Amino acid sequence: MRQQPGSTRDSGGVDGNPSAAETPVSGVASATLSLNTGRAIPQIGLGVWQTPRGEVTQAAVVAALRLGYRHVDTARIYGNERDVGIGVQKSGVPREEIFVTTKLWNDDQGYDSTLRAFDASLDRLGLEHVDLYLLHWPVAGRRLDSWRALERIHADGRARAIGVSNFMSKHLDELLARAQVIPAVNQIEVSPFLQQRDARAFCARHGIIVEAYSPLTHGQRLGHPVVTKVAKRVGRSPAQVLLRWGIQQGMVVLPKSTRETRIRENAALFDFTLDADAMAMLDGCEEGLATGWDPRSQA
Numbered sequence: 001m002r003q004q005p006g007s008t009r010d011s012g013g014v015d016g017n018p019s020a021a022e023t024p025v026s027g028v029a030s031a032t033l034s035l036n037t038g039r040a041i042p043q044i045g046l047g048v049w050q051t052p053r054g055e056v057t058q059a060a061v062v063a064a065l066r067l068g069y070r071h072v073d074t075a076r077i078y079g080n081e082r083d084v085g086i087g088v089q090k091s092g093v094p095r096e097e098i099f100v101t102t103k104l105w106n107d108d109q110g111y112d113s114t115l116r117a118f119d120a121s122l123d124r125l126g127l128e129h130v131d132l133y134l135l136h137w138p139v140a141g142r143r144l145d146s147w148r149a150l151e152r153i154h155a156d157g158r159a160r161a162i163g164v165s166n167f168m169s170k171h172l173d174e175l176l177a178r179a180q181v182i183p184a185v186n187q188i189e190v191s192p193f194l195q196q197r198d199a200r201a202f203c204a205r206h207g208i209i210v211e212a213y214s215p216l217t218h219g220q221r222l223g224h225p226v227v228t229k230v231a232k233r234v235g236r237s238p239a240q241v242l243l244r245w246g247i248q249q250g251m252v253v254l255p256k257s258t259r260e261t262r263i264r265e266n267a268a269l270f271d272f273t274l275d276a277d278a279m280a281m282l283d284g285c286e287e288g289l290a291t292g293w294d295p296r297s298q299a
């Protein structure tokens, strides 16, 4: 059973005697939001897209978990599910304290193929269940059959929650008209430069948690004058300003880094706040920036 916020065993190294570098970051382990399943989801998750498989992924996951992260976001297409599973095991943090997400790749969409793909993901992760399984993309013609398969996986208890990714309001509308289970999460790209107001409002109305992917704009706006101005004002880094904005907007944020110093920096978000003026400056940065793929034109 998941421990209560604040009571996690975030005591650091496997021998219980962490080095200074591994001292957990204050607040990260206990910051959670409530899913529509009644379970908690940690508000900061380590993203591992483009984190190379093997030792690099394992080390990033171990570092994050020892620093207090309790959430890792992978996908079958990232090619590193196996290493995420090894990292979880190596970290010494009990499995039940860790929230693991993976995703169904587009080629695997369809009812039977989804069931097979889920089994394969679970096998690579070396886990008995995942905490969240997502449709990675709203594949036209197949997403509804895939969702039925996710509902079955959820009913079997092998995915504690199910959700979607890259779903815009039109995709969600269609899904909710047929779904037995309302998605717990919609994982979409969100930053001050792509605020997704329509999709987020839809999710808020239906109790769907929004997870912000590429919350650091994939690195593309860390030097933006508004971001650096706010960063200077609060005495934090541009990355921390973007992530704190996402936290204050009530979202889960999924920063990716392979470097321990940045993994730490990206979690140190709970000893400062952005005031209304700073939030308004960031809210004024909307420019429709999609750094990767863009589901707004997906039928």
Ligand code: NDP
Pocket: 046, 047, 048, 049, 050, 073, 074, 136, 165, 166, 187, 188, 212, 213, 214, 215, 216, 217, 218, 219, 222, 237, 239, 240, 254, 255, 256, 257, 258, 259, 262, 263, 265, 266, 292
């Ligand atoms: P991010 O917005 O997290 O940016 C990552 C980039 O920023 C990397 O180049 C990283 O480099 C750098 N970086 C990280 N921390 C800092 C820092 N503190 N200061 C300066 N630079 C920093 O991009 P992603 O696109 O990777 O998105 C994050 C996660 O979201 C993914 O890993 C994945 O889990 C998820 N995602 C989901 C998608 C979906 O379709 N569902 C699509 C895209 C992402 P370095 O590693 O060298 O530190």
